[in-house]
Amino acid sequence: DPVEDKQALLDFFHNISHSHSLNWKEKTSVCKTWTGVTCNSNQSRVIAVRLPGAGLQGPIPSNTLSRLSAIQFLSLRLNAISGPFPSDFSKLVNLNSLHLQYNKFSGPLPSDFSVWQNLSIIDLSDNGFNGTIPSSISNLTHLTYLNLSNNSLSGEIPDLNIPSLQLLNLANNSLTGSVPKSLQRFPSSMFSGNNLTVENAPSPAFPVQPPSAQPSKKGIKLSEPAILGIVIVGCVLLFVIAAVFMMLCCANGRKDGVQGKEKKKEASLKKGASEKPDKSEKLVFFEGTNLAFDLEDLLRASAEVLGKGTFGTTYKAALEDAGTVVVKRLKEVSVGKREFEQQMEVIGSIRHENVAALRAYYYSKEEKLVVYDYYDQGSVSAMLHGKRGEEGRIPLDWETRLRIAIGAARGIAYVHTQSGGNKLVHGNLKASNIFLNSERYGCVSDVGLVALMNPMPAPMRAAGYRAPEVTDTRKATQASDVYSFGVLLLELLTGKSPIQTTGGHEIVHLVRWVNSVVREEWTAEVFDIELLRYPNIEEEMVEMLQIGMTCVARMPEDRPKMPDVVKLVEEVRRVNTGSRPSAELRPEITNPTPIAADIGAATALASSSTTL
Numbered sequence: 247d248p249v250e251d252k253q254a255l256l257d258f259f260h261n262i263s264h265s266h267s268l269n270w271k272e273k274t275s276v277c278k279t280w281t282g283v284t285c286n287s288n289q290s291r292v293i294a295v296r297l298p299g300a301g302l303q304g305p306i307p308s309n310t311l312s313r314l315s316a317i318q319f320l321s322l323r324l325n326a327i328s329g330p331f332p333s334d335f336s337k338l339v340n341l342n343s344l345h346l347q348y349n350k351f352s353g354p355l356p357s358d359f360s361v362w363q364n365l366s367i368i369d370l371s372d373n374g375f376n377g378t379i380p381s382s383i384s385n386l387t388h389l390t391y392l393n394l395s396n397n398s399l400s401g402e403i404p405d406l407n408i409p410s411l412q413l414l415n416l417a418n419n420s421l422t423g424s425v426p427k428s429l430q431r432f433p434s435s436m437f438s439g440n441n442l443t444v445e446n447a448p449s450p451a452f453p454v455q456p457p458s459a460q461p462s463k464k465g466i467k468l469s470e471p472a473i474l475g476i477v478i479v480g481c482v483l484l485f486v487i488a489a490v491f492m493m494l495c496c497a498n499g500r501k502d503g504v505q506g507k508e509k510k511k512e513a514s515l516k517k518g519a520s521e522k523p524d525k526s527e528k529l530v531f532f533e534g535t536n537l538a539f540d541l542e543d544l545l546r547a548s549a550e551v552l553g554k555g556t557f558g559t560t561y562k563a564a565l566e567d568a569g570t571v572v573v574k575r576l577k578e579v580s581v582g583k584r585e586f587e588q589q590m591e592v593i594g595s596i597r598h599e600n601v602a603a604l605r606a607y608y609y610s611k612e613e614k615l616v617v618y619d620y621y622d623q624g625s626v627s628a629m630l631h632g633k634r635g636e637e638g639r640i641p642l643d644w645e646t647r648l649r650i651a652i653g654a655a656r657g658i659a660y661v662h663t664q665s666g667g668n669k670l671v672h673g674n675l676k677a678s679n680i681f682l683n684s685e686r687y688g689c690v691s692d693v694g695l696v697a698l699m700n701p702m703p704a705p706m707r708a709a710g711y712r713a714p715e716v717t718d719t720r721k722a723t724q725a726s727d728v729y730s731f732g733v734l735l736l737e738l739l740t741g742k743s744p745i746q747t748t749g750g751h752e753i754v755h756l757v758r759w760v761n762s763v764v765r766e767e768w769t770a771e772v773f774d775i776e777l778l779r780y781p782n783i784e785e786e787m788v789e790m791l792q793i794g795m796t797c798v799a800r801m802p803e804d805r806p807k808m809p810d811v812v813k814l815v816e817e818v819r820r821v822n823t824g825s826r827p828s829a830e831l832r833p834e835i836t837n838p839t840p841i842a843a844d845i846g847a848a849t850a851l852a853s854s855s856t857t858l
């Protein structure tokens with residue numbers, strides 16, 4: 247054991263107020279058992295300390311952590327640490343990641359950052375730091391991430407010409423002047439909430455960073471002739487599809503007394519086909535759709551009601567040899583044909599691995615249908631909540647939850663780059679509308695449908711995702727999508743539904759609940775008990791929790807933009823892999839599973855989180 251490092255840690259913990267206990271015992275091995283501590287391979291030095299949400303309060307006692315001269319990674323985020331930035335941290339010259347966000351630090355930032363030549367990640371956000379941003383930061387040639395948002399920093403932004411810098415956030419300070427040229431490559435939201443002169447100027451000074459996948463404008467343009475061609479095909483198939491929706495009409499139209507039967511399997515989509523079809527209307531397929539799927543097959547297929555959602559009833563139709571599709575029969579469409587078609591064209595031209603492709607649609611006076619691929623693994627909602635506490639439940643592992651979050655974020659960010667006259671929004675993001683794509687990343691469905699519908703009071707489960715400012719469902723915005731995404735993150739982390747009723751009829755709102763638990767500095771308690779089985783993921787979960795909480799900010803303007811959210815969510819894994827001790831220092835991870843490879847053997851917080 248590194249005796250001196252151990253003593254430094256004990257001195258630190260004994261001299262700082264803390265509301266939770268840790269398993270740091272003098273007699274146990276610091277490298278093998280201490281929560282949140284990682285040593286190098288020969289166990290001669292402590293190289294990482296992670297104590298997120300550990301209930302630490304008050305100033306960092308001097309000459310304690312600063313004795314950990316080999317430390318590379320220090321995270322004390324989400325505590326209530328106050329006082330100035332510890333001046334003796336200048337001795338920690340090997341630091342490459344410093345996470346002090348969500349604390350109560352105050353006073354100026356250290357003036358000389360050049361002492362930390364290895365620093366690549368600095369997160370001092372959500373504190374009370376004041377004074378100016380030191381220009382010495384520009385000496386950090388390895389810096390990739392700098393987050394100083396939500397402090398009280400003032401003065402002008404120095405010209406931080408750091409080519410390695412990938413993410414910068416200076417939002418919500420009291421900065422003045424203009425954004426230096428070297429930083430104009432970052433999105434404007436990263437500078438919002440300051441007194442910057444150019445902030446509102448309509449200059450291209452703040453280009454919005456492209457999302458991870460570029461929108462295919464070509465695809466949108468091409469869709470028009472494609473649709474025209476397809477319309478012709480649609481004409482031929484008119485009788486056939488008419489039969490489909492007549493059947494659906496029969497299945498769904500009898501409101502009273504028959505609704506229960508909707509839950510039962512339908513005999514065939516052909517049922518009801520004898521009704522006179524509306525010959526003037528056509529089924530429209532989109533480009534890229536496998537037109538080899540024969541609608542005759544569809545008609546012969548058996549249809550099953552998957553459920554009734556906000557927009558109507560959703561059916562699964564199993565085709566004999568062309569797979570299975572999902573048909574949604576939309577109710578309450580409020581827009582006219584032209585507007586409906588325009589919106590369909592925008593949505594139908596989206597081809598992105600994280601957006602469920604709209605394959606076809608049908609519009610007539612009586613009937614509106616949309617056709618999607620069928621996702622046979624079910625929705626994220628089913629994966630997360632289905633059979634909870636029952637035998638046979640397969641818990642949703644952390645790796646998959648991360649991929650769901652990353653995929654959904656990418657999908658929504660992509661949707662936000664599409665223009666449907668106005669900015670395109672998803673409008674109805676929730677776990678039951680997210681599926682897994684072939685790479686097991688999240689894939690969002692139901693994009694843009696809400697804009698076509700009558701405003702409606704959201705059913706309970708949808709209400710939990712809805713941003714507080716959205717009173718009319720048609721007026722969802724990109725910012726309200728960010729809120730819904732934040733709720734999804736909280737749902738993935740906690741395993742709890744966005745709205746729950748307790749024994750009585752009290753309604754528990756997930757966002758409020760998470761906020762209150764975190765405020766009580768009991769962060770570790772929010773996480774899904776099913777996640778506690780996965781080792782060393784606490785750091786990532788806390789990181790994700792912070793992103794979720796930022797997304798559910800009450801005021802829309804305080805929420806990050808979706809492309810930035812994508813980066814943050816992707817960063818959760820990258821930060822923790824990139825900054826963690828390298829594999830050579832961790833021989834225990836020589837043959838890792840994907841998750842073990844990424845999270846390493848840094849902390850044991852997850853397993854002991856209930857005691858934090």
Ligand SMILES: Nc1ncnc2c1ncn2[C@@H]1O[C@H](COP(=O)(O)OP(=O)(O)OP(=O)(O)O)[C@@H](O)[C@H]1O
Pocket residue numbers: 552553554555556557558559560572602618619620621622624625674678679681691692708
């Ligand atoms: N393409 C699909 N593949 C597999 N299951 C789907 C598909 N689309 C929807 N579902 C499932 O069908 C059920 C009903 O979906 P539907 O979209 O109608 O309702 P919802 O998602 O509960 O609410 P909303 O209408 O507000 O989206 C849900 O359980 C949903 O997860």
